[in-house]
Amino acid sequence: MQIQMIPEIGHFALVIALLLAMAQTLMPLAGASLRRPLLMAYARPMASGQFLFVAIAYAALTASYMLDDFSVLNVANNSNSMLPWYYKFSAVWGNHEGSVLLWSLMLAGWGFFAARYSRELPRDMVARVIGVLGAVCVGFLLFILITSNPFERILPNVPQDGADLNPLLQDIGLILHPPMLYMGYVGFSVVFAFAIAALLGGRLDAAWARWARPWTNLAWAFLTIGIALGSWWAYYELGWGGWWFWDPVENASLLPWLTGTALMHSLAVTEKRGSFKSWTLLLAITTFSLSLLGTFLVRSGVLTSVHAFANDPSRGFFILVLLGITVGLSLLIFALRAPRVSHKTSFNWLSRDALLLINNIMLVIITVTVLMGTVYPLLLDALDLGKISVGPPYFNALFVPLTVIMCIFMGLGPIARWKQTDARALVKRLWLAGVAALAIGIIMPFIFGNEWNAWVAIGLVTAMWIVLPMFRDIFEKTRHAPTRLAGLKKLSLAYWGMQLGHLGVAVTIIGVAVVSNYNIERNVRMSIGDSAQVAGYTFTMTELTSRRGANFLADRAVIEVQRDGSRRSFTMTPEKRLYIARGMPMTQVALRPGLFRDLYVAMGEDLGDNSWAMRVQYKPFVRWLWLGGLLMAGGGVLAVIDRRYRRLATSRDPEEEAATVAKPREATA
Amino acid sequence: MTPKRKQKLFVILGLVSLAAIAVGLTLYALRSNINLFFSPIEIAAGDAPYERQIRAGGMVREGTVSRNPDSLDVEFTVTDYVEDLRVSYSGILPDLFREGQGVVVVGQLQQNGLFRADQVLARHDENYMPPEVADALEAAGYSPADFQTKAAKVAKRVEEREESEGASQY
Numbered sequence: 001m002q003i004q005m006i007p008e009i010g011h012f013a014l015v016i017a018l019l020l021a022m023a024q025t026l027m028p029l030a031g032a033s034l035r036r037p038l039l040m041a042y043a044r045p046m047a048s049g050q051f052l053f054v055a056i057a058y059a060a061l062t063a064s065y066m067l068d069d070f071s072v073l074n075v076a077n078n079s080n081s082m083l084p085w086y087y088k089f090s091a092v093w094g095n096h097e098g099s100v101l102l103w104s105l106m107l108a109g110w111g112f113f114a115a116r117y118s119r120e121l122p123r124d125m126v127a128r129v130i131g132v133l134g135a136v137c138v139g140f141l142l143f144i145l146i147t148s149n150p151f152e153r154i155l156p157n158v159p160q161d162g163a164d165l166n167p168l169l170q171d172i173g174l175i176l177h178p179p180m181l182y183m184g185y186v187g188f189s190v191v192f193a194f195a196i197a198a199l200l201g202g203r204l205d206a207a208w209a210r211w212a213r214p215w216t217n218l219a220w221a222f223l224t225i226g227i228a229l230g231s232w233w234a235y236y237e238l239g240w241g242g243w244w245f246w247d248p249v250e251n252a253s254l255l256p257w258l259t260g261t262a263l264m265h266s267l268a269v270t271e272k273r274g275s276f277k278s279w280t281l282l283l284a285i286t287t288f289s290l291s292l293l294g295t296f297l298v299r300s301g302v303l304t305s306v307h308a309f310a311n312d313p314s315r316g317f318f319i320l321v322l323l324g325i326t327v328g329l330s331l332l333i334f335a336l337r338a339p340r341v342s343h344k345t346s347f348n349w350l351s352r353d354a355l356l357l358i359n360n361i362m363l364v365i366i367t368v369t370v371l372m373g374t375v376y377p378l379l380l381d382a383l384d385l386g387k388i389s390v391g392p393p394y395f396n397a398l399f400v401p402l403t404v405i406m407c408i409f410m411g412l413g414p415i416a417r418w419k420q421t422d423a424r425a426l427v428k429r430l431w432l433a434g435v436a437a438l439a440i441g442i443i444m445p446f447i448f449g450n451e452w453n454a455w456v457a458i459g460l461v462t463a464m465w466i467v468l469p470m471f472r473d474i475f476e477k478t479r480h481a482p483t484r485l486a487g488l489k490k491l492s493l494a495y496w497g498m499q500l501g502h503l504g505v506a507v508t509i510i511g512v513a514v515v516s517n518y519n520i521e522r523n524v525r526m527s528i529g530d531s532a533q534v535a536g537y538t539f540t541m542t543e544l545t546s547r548r549g550a551n552f553l554a555d556r557a558v559i560e561v562q563r564d565g566s567r568r569s570f571t572m573t574p575e576k577r578l579y580i581a582r583g584m585p586m587t588q589v590a591l592r593p594g595l596f597r598d599l600y601v602a603m604g605e606d607l608g609d610n611s612w613a614m615r616v617q618y619k620p621f622v623r624w625l626w627l628g629g630l631l632m633a634g635g636g637v638l639a640v641i642d643r644r645y646r647r648l649a650t651s652r653d654p655e656e657e658a659a660t661v662a663k664p665r666e667a668t669a
Numbered sequence: 670m671t672p673k674r675k676q677k678l679f680v681i682l683g684l685v686s687l688a689a690i691a692v693g694l695t696l697y698a699l700r701s702n703i704n705l706f707f708s709p710i711e712i713a714a715g716d717a718p719y720e721r722q723i724r725a726g727g728m729v730r731e732g733t734v735s736r737n738p739d740s741l742d743v744e745f746t747v748t749d750y751v752e753d754l755r756v757s758y759s760g761i762l763p764d765l766f767r768e769g770q771g772v773v774v775v776g777q778l779q780q781n782g783l784f785r786a787d788q789v790l791a792r793h794d795e796n797y798m799p800p801e802v803a804d805a806l807e808a809a810g811y812s813p814a815d816f817q818t819k820a821a822k823v824a825k826r827v828e829e830r831e832e833s834e835g836a837s838q839y
Contacts, residue, residue, distance in 0.1 A: 239764070361687075369695050376699065387706040387801050389724060391775075394702035398695060523741050523760050576764075585764045604741075604761030613741050613761045 007072050007151040010060025014151075017053035017108070018141040020046050024111075024134030028127035032201070040123055043130035044115045050137060051112035058105045061150050062092050071158040074098060074150045080164035080581050082551040090175040091165045096299060096315075097150035099178060103295070104140045106179075106186040111137065114190050114215070121211060128197035129190075136189050139322045147315045164551065164581030173233030177226060181253060184223025185291040188256060190215040191263065192288035192330075195281045199333050204281070204341040209271035212284075214640045216267060217497075220260045221636030227253050228629030239587030239602045241521065241617045243625060246395040251374040252294030255367055259287040262363040264636075265356050273353055273418060275345040278338040279360070285330045290367075292323045297374070348420035355413040362406035369398045400455075404462055407509070411437075411465040414498065415473055433472055437464035448514070448620070459513020463506035470499055493642040501635025508628025514621035521618075523604065526557075527611035535618035536564045537599060542571075544610060552577040552586075557612060559590065559601055574614075576603040598622050704775060708805030712778065713752035719778050725754060726773035726802040731823045734768060747772065747784075749809040750819075756784045763791040769823025771802040 024046035031039025061074070065088045070076040078095045079088055092098040111133040118126050144150070194212045198204040230253065235243045244250060263283040269276045296319040347353035373390045380386055415429060441461030445452045477495075478487025524532045531540035543558035554575040562569040572590035579586060592599040597620045604613030706724045707717040717723055730753065733746035743762065747754045756774050766772060766789060776786035811819075 361684075365688075365691050369691070369698075372695055372699065377703075387724075387804070388703040389706070390699065391702050391704055391722070394698050397698045397702070525739070525741055587764055607736060607738075615761055 003067065006060050006063050006067075007069065007153065010057040010064075011149065011151040013053045013056040013060065014141060014145060017050050017057065017104075018138065018145060020050040020053060021108075021134050021137040021141055024050055025131050025138055027131075028134070029131035029200075032124040032127040032131070035124070037123065040127035043127045046134065047108075047111045047115040047130050050134070051108040054101075054105050054108040054141075058092075058101055061098060061101060062089060064151075065089065065092050068162070070160070070162050071153050071155055072150075073152045073154050076154060076159050076162045078165050079162040080551065081161050082581070083162075083165060083170070084550060086175065087165055087170050091169070093178050093182075094165055094169045094174055097144070097148045099182075100140065100144050100148050100299070101150050102179065103182050103186060104137065104144060106182050107133070107137050107140060107189060110186055110190050114193070118211070124201055125197055125203075125208075128200050129193045132193035132196045133189060136193075136326075139325075143315075143318050143322065147318050161581070164579065167552070167577065167579040167582065167584050167586040168237060170579075171233065171237055173229065173237055177229040177233050180222055180229055181226030184219050184221075184226050184260075185253075185256065185294065187215070187219025187222055188260060188284075188288045188291050190219065191284045195284035196330060196333060198341060199281060199337040202337060202340045204270075204277050206271050206274060209267050209280070213264075213267050213271060216260070216264055216284075217636040217640045220257070220264055221633040221640075223253070223257050223260060224629050224633040224636065227257060228626045228633075231629075232626050235622070236589045236591055236600075239589055239615070241519075241589075241600050241602070241615070241619065243515075243622065246373070246390075246392045248374045248378075249294075249298050251370050251395075252297045255371060255374075256287050256290040256294060258363050258367040258370070259283055259290055262360045262367075263287050265359050269353055269356050273345055273347070275347070275353065276357070276360075278334075278342045281334060281338060281341070283360075285327075285334060289323065289327045289330070290371075292319070292326055296320055296323055297378075347418070350416070350423055350426070351420045352413060352416040352418045355409050355416055358409045359406060359413065362402060362409070366399060366402050366406070369402070370395065373398075403509075404458060407462045407466055407505070410502065410505070411469050414502065415469050429472060429476070430469055433468035434465065437461050437468050440464050448518075453517045456513050456517050459509050463509045463513075466502055466506040466509075470502060474499070494639045497635045497637070497639030497642065499635070500638060501632050504628045504631030504633075504635060506628070507624050507631055511621045511624025511626075511628060515619055515625065518620045519617065519622075522616050524614050524616060525607060525611055526614045527609070530611075532614070532616055534616050535597075537618065538562045538564065539572075539601065539614075539616050541612075541614075544612070547575075549577065551581060552579045554578070554588070555603065555606070555612075557603055557614070559614075561592070561599065572599070572601050574601045574603045576606070593623060595623055596621060706773075706801045706805075708801075708808060709747060709749045709752040709754040710805070710809055712754055712784075717778050719780055722775065722777060724773055724775050724801070725756075725778075725784055726771065727754065727805060728771055728802070728819070729766070729768050731768045731826065747774065749805050750811060751809045754784055755782065756786050756789075758786040758789055762789055765791040767791075767824065768827050769819065773801060 023042060027039045027042035027046070031037070031042065061072075063069075064072045064075050065079055066085065068075070068079070068081050068088075070079075074095060074097050078098075079091050083091065093102040111130065114133065115126070115130050118129065121129075191212050194208070194215070198208055227250075230250070231243045234245070235241065263280065266276050266280045266283055270280045296316065299315060299319060373394050377388050377390055380388055411433075412426070412430070416426065438461055441457050441459075441464055444460050445456045474488070474491070477491060478484050481487025481490060520535045522532060522534050524530075526532065526541045528541055528544055531538050533539075538561070540560045540562075541557055542560050545556050545558070547554050547556055554577040556573055556575045559572045559574070560569050561572055570592070572592060574590035575588035577586045577588055578584070587602050587604075590601045597618060600615075600617040600619055602615040604615055607613055704722050704724045705717075706726065709725070709727050711717060712725060717725070725747065727747040727749045730746040730748045734743065735745070736743045740759070741761065742757065742759045744755065744757045747756055756776075758774070758776075770791065773790040774784060774786040775788040775790070776784060778784050
């Protein structure tokens with residue numbers, strides 16, 4: 001009896017969560033503006049309660065999946081009794097309804113932790129932050145309950161078995177990628193709430209920036225990992241060997257990442273120098289709005305891709321309205337209140353402030369170009385002006401040069417001082433790094449590549465230009481310490497975080513430059529005994545077999561691979577699977593990963609008479625793409641655990657704060 | 670003008686011109702990289718440009734997929750049930766490429782009416798129909814229900830044919 005009621009319990013818990021979220025919004029916000037401590041005190045318990053009930057709802061849906069309750073429509077459409085338990089567990093977010101529920105769970109979770117780790121914040125600030133987060137929760141819970149109920153039943157004709165999870169999603173990638181990405185998307189809601197709270201309260205000081213920074217870094221780190229995982233997943237799962245397609249859905253995740261990156265840097269200036277205040281707030285609002293836009297693009301069905309589960313127009317409309325309200329309301333508050341918090345400080349055009357400003361401008365320009373390429377076809381379609389698509393050449397033509405320009409300034413940024421830098425000192429410290437970067441970048445492609453390639457050279461020069469000044473800086477910072485090691489220990493975690501993050505960018509740039517230009521792909525027709533030569537490796541098909549998996553049948557090729565001039569060989573076994581429940585074929589790629597190159601073999605099509613079309617690829621440095629992403633995220637996390645941000649950050653009088661930040665301070669991050 | 674204002678003016682002018690250059694370049698890049706979609710009817714009517722990157726799409730006509738036995742060259746016909754378009758492609762077709770199903774091809778239309786595809790896009794799962802194809806078919810006078818039953822029939826026939834040909838596969 002009780003087990004049969006699980007979906008109803010989940011549904012009911014969602015309704016309670018919605019009511020709690022409403023209370024979480026109204027009471028603290030009213031309390032903060034009326035200065036009633038009693039009303040403000042609602043904030044924390046409501047946030048905890050809401051999280052608890054969303055968690056109950058989420059657990060109920062998971063239980064329905066694990067128990068194969070096919071009377072629940074969502075389970076019947078996306079699961080199957082033959083599915084292994086870990087895919088049942090992750091199938092919860094492998095569909096529209098479940099993924100929105102996961103989204104809400106994380107939103108409530110971020111709210112809960114923001115409430116927990118804000119003891120040292122002023123009471124009205126906490127009340128406003130939690131209240132704004134509550135409002136966002138209300139929007140998403142309403143969205144679930146009105147348009148996307150995951151607990152809908154199909155009674156009384158309960159199907160015998162489920163339709164199975166899309167085979168593309170039956171992979172470790174599904175278990176990892178969406179939760180990480182959502183944590184990033186949703187995480188930006190916290191800094192958004194901080195921004196709105198600052199606007200409503202009319203207070204934005206260095207302490208505010210110190211509170212907002214760790215939350216931003218953490219969300220950004222999650223988003224970085226989420227994007228990197230998505231790219232890695234697409235690389236081996238889709239069977240083409242591509243790692244970034246400029247697909248609108250990928251762009252949707254890149255957009256908040258770009259503005260989020262700008263926001264992190266702008267927050268640094270706001271904290272250290274007390275300037276860029278309105279700009280920081282605007283970026284916080286933009287970043288979260290772009291997260292919502294991403295949700296709209298993916299969830300509304302205006303795009304069709306592997307990510308688009310649902311084609312229900314009412315859902316798209318709902319999210320569009322939600323997006324409109326969020327953007328409209330927050331920009332209105334911004335327009336009315338921003339003049340109150342803005343504060344002017346002067347800085348020279350050659351200073352870290354200015355370089356960070358340039359970084360921000362570049363990131364925003366890149367965001368705008370990506371946004372245009374993504375939304376332009378949708379706009380034309382909506383206005384009935386024709387169906388077009390914008391291809392990767394557009395994005396590459398703009399993204400690559402803009403990134404290179406940005407990286408030129410990126411090399412200078414960490415070396416320059418706040419407020420003003422002596423140009424001659426800067427040149428003195430950097431000329432050697434510049435020359436070395438040029439030399440390494442130009443010579444390396446001769447050594448590694450088959451032929452010299454200008455794009456690879458540009459990529460390497462750029463990466464070296466980021467890395468070498470960094471080492472120089474670490475060298476200088478430890479020069480006056482008694483020993484080098486003591487000097488290294490004295491550097492703050494936030495500083496290491498920055499360096500690691502920048503190193504990650506350089507590593508990713510190297511990966512992109514090399515794999516895009518030295519990648520070798522051959523499509524060949526192969527039957528048993530045939531071999532193909534790719535990049536100094538010989539691929540020989542030795543066997544064609546078939547096998548039965550848990551829920552699929554597979555054709556499998558055994559490929560023996562031998563490196564030219566080497567005795568040892570190894571085998572690779574790509575498969576073409578047919579998933580029984582859906583009758584859907586899928587390519588299972590065989591990979592031989594390595595730090596400096598990947599070998600990639602995929603079965604294409606059965607050409608009859610025992611021969612297959614095979615896709616054989618040699619991908620140099622492809623791992624560096626994702627390694628760089630991990631380093632960047634690691635940098636973000638290091639900066640979060642810096643003790644400086646966990647210390648009691650007491651808010652001071654804004655005027656006094658402004659006065660102290662106006663004085664140049666020793667800068668570490 | 671005070672020197673300070675003058676400096677401000679320069680900064681603003683600089684920013685405006687930077688923004689203008691950025692927007693200009695973006696629009697230029699956008700213009701030369703957009704791919705318009707044409708249905709077989711439109712191509713037969715001569716609406717589509719020759720030797721420029723475009724997209725076309727429709728259903729793969731049953732029994733028209735022919736492979737060169739020695740290479741990966743393949744030809745097939747895409748149709749909206751009114752007009753046909755012959756497509757040539759060299760490479761591996763996507764997993765879900767099937768006779769009687771919707772596809773979108775990206776490539777160039779040759780003077781002789783052959784469409785040389787660089788890319789063939791099929792659906793991601795069995796319920797998916799490329800929206801351009803759905804619209805093109807509707808314009809040709811077929812409702813979504815029509816071509817879904819058509820597709821199902823073709824799929825069944827193809828399956829039967831495959832079964833009779835190679836029953837010994839597993």
